[in-house]
Ligand SMILES: Nc1nc2c(ncn2[C@@H]2O[C@H](COP(=O)(O)OP(=O)(O)OP(=O)(O)O)[C@@H](O)[C@H]2O)c(=O)[nH]1
């Protein structure tokens with residue numbers, strides 16, 4: 622459970638006057654559930670199942686963890702005083718990607734997690750988004766201890782991202798890093814809507 626789930630934080634502040642939905646996507650095992658758990662002020666909803674033999678030969682990181690999201694994650698975080706984000710995390714396994722479209726309904730933007738140890742997996746993810754959604758995107762490079770460190774502009778080039786797409790790096794287990802990524806996305810999305818900003 623995330624460190625933000627104290628008794629007080631569970632109650633939505635009376636100062637909240639804007640609620641936005643955000644989709645969190647990324648390839649298998651990139652840290653989507655971890656990010657939502659790190660930031661959520663409410664006990665997050667997760668749909669983890671044991672990885673099954675159906676994953677053998679399909680999931681390259683099988684063995685590195687033993688559960689996977691099979692439907693969705695859900696959490697909530699308040700940015701600044703007045704913006705509540707409702708976070709919907711998708712399953713990373715390819716066979717569940719058809720669920721993304723439904724989960725994206727009504728979202729203001731998509732946070733895409735990237736693992737630089739497996740950058741090629743992210744090409745597919747970004748292609749899928751480009752094909753099926755017109756939502757604003759921000760990319761967060763989740764730094765694992767053995768991740769090669771690339772400057773953000775290099776990641777941008779490698780992923781062929783448009784100049785306006787925010788790219789941030791960090792360890793999504795760390796709440797401030799995860800919040801910074803969400804702020805980058807929401808600021809970007811609100812800018813596109815001409816709808817002000819949030820203060821973290
Ligand atoms: N060292 C390190 N480990 C991480 C980090 N983020 C996630 N992990 C670990 O990596 C594994 C994958 O995390 P998940 O959050 O389950 O990944 P996911 O993207 O939700 O995975 P699926 O739902 O199966 O696609 C977990 O064992 C995490 O503890 C990180 O930033 N650094």
Ligand SMILES: [Mg+2]
Nearest residue numbers: 653654689690
């Ligand atoms: Mg997950």
